[in-house]
Amino acid sequence: MLSVKNLKASIDGTEILKGIDLDVKAGEVHAIMGPNGSGKSTLAQVIAGRDTYEVTAGSVTYQGKDLLELPPEQRAREGIFLAFQYPVEIPGVNNTYFLKAALNATRKHRGLEELDAMDFLALVREKLKVIHLDEDLLHRPVNAGFSGGEKKRNEIFQMAVLSPKLAVLDETDSGLDIDALRTVAKGVNSLRSKDNAIVVVTHYQRLLEYIVPDHVHVLADGRVVRSGGRELALELEKEGYSWVETQAAGPAKTRG
């Protein structure tokens, strides 16, 4: 579904991603871990189409298409969803209005009829139940004044409504209480299917108890320095990242 090859990206002339390889197949869940500043969010944002990063080498293929050719809105309509590490507050733009515009843009692209207000509301109600998001938040401006946890839930709520094919969750678990974590995991798991894929960026093994990954990758200094099964996450939890510093300097050692 997603194939990242030797991806290099820089910002203001500083190279952040230094040759990333990642292969995600439909039906899989991948976890990306790694120390602060290793480039996890950069990778997520480049996949979503943020143009502040300059891609200097490599390729990203999504469902056979050259993803780097597409503007961000086109990627979203093709089924890519990024849950932001830092969801943006947009004062004055109503959450429901925004979500309806987003959903209908995607539906239109897929040749589906746009949902009217009634059908949209029904869908929203159904998803609200899964995510346990306070309905009041829907009537407020997008993320404006939301608590940290509310913002993260709102990301997952949007994901549930937009039902993407590839969801990239950037530290959606950070700052969540244990109940919220379970709820978010439930939302993510309900998206799991043989046709969809999920990439979760996280610092904690805890989330991976709820969203069990097929593959775990460790990013350090803009490279994938290790890949493995879910047991790798446990190992990292125990040992931390002190070992990567020696490895990051060397060539990437990838398995799986």
Place this chain on the structure above:
Amino acid sequence: MSRVMAPPPTATDFEALHRLLADRGPDWIREFRAGARAQFVIQGLPHHRMEAWRQTHIAPIAGGRFEPSNTLPEVSGGGDGVWTGRLHEAPEEIQATARRRLGALAGQEGHPFTALNGSLLNEVTLIVLPQGAAAGDLVTIRHTAGPGNSLNVPRTLILAGDGAAGSIVESYEGPGPEGGSFTTAVTEIDCGENTDLKYYRIQREGPGSFHIGRVQARVGPGGKLYTAGITLGAALDRVDAGVTLDGEGASCEMDGLFLTDGVRHVDNRTRIEHAVPNCRSRQVYKGILSDRSTAVFVGRVIVRPGAQATDADQSNPNLLLSDDATVYTRPQLEIYADDVRCTHGATVGQLDADALFYLRSRGIDPDEAGRLLVKGFAGEILDRIEIPSLRTQLEFEVAGKLPVTSGTEG
């Protein structure tokens, strides 16, 4: 020597127009006009070497030939006991009060266009909310500039008795796209003790018109005044809006929203005077500028000696949708008391790139994303408008004026 004595032959001879009116109407109005005319003769039209007019050039007004218009404002709404209409049709006792108050707030010194308005005074629209009047139906005053190069001198007097509550919308419209009218408008608002008044001023004149406005209000003890100044039209717009907080516990909130495009120019000058202790004022004027348009905001706050425990906030955020648009913004604080909290802030920025990306990452078109953000920016002001029909109407008008390709990234 006065500057108005010898207008260029192609310009409007305001003096001659004043003389045409000289023997019209009752004594008091003739005296009023004569007094204002004397002020206008002393001051003349302003020019850009004057500090207060440096950023706004009135050459098209000074050099334009305008013909007096006789369109009358349409006034409606009100409710129990509220008097609305033309001053000379009011019952004698109301007229007597109104005559005394007319011109008492909007001083002419330093305001040549207020003097000009007075020197050509003809009709006065009068709104009287009697003492204790409950908030009734919305009062609307609609001024329509005459066609072509018309000269319009609307004058409004709003009197709110102690404890009165109400909402008033005053709008300036017309002429059509070809019109090059000139309007010099003055509105005075006198709010007594514990009043609760909301005043919405909407300028949506045609794209070729020139609009100079003045609003001057006074708020008595414990009174609350909310004003919203929405500027959507005219080639050139300048509004001086002042509020004097004249009794302890008085407060005012002044909202403003201006949209400029093409080569239009909008100049907002506010002046809030804290005359006594324990008053609060808040101003939020927001600008949205595109193309090669220009805007000015000068927000003056005066805290008089002894006006302790004054609380005053002012902000002027501007959104520039084009590299060629310019905004000049300046606070002017004159504080003569020591126990004062006074804040001010102005920002000039473009659409937030993070927000644009966030919206686009959800599948929303860049143009639509840009429009949403601009609407959101304006929304902070429009959402505070408590009259649903007016809010919806303005949202629609604002959306219609937004540039189409604001959100495209490079």
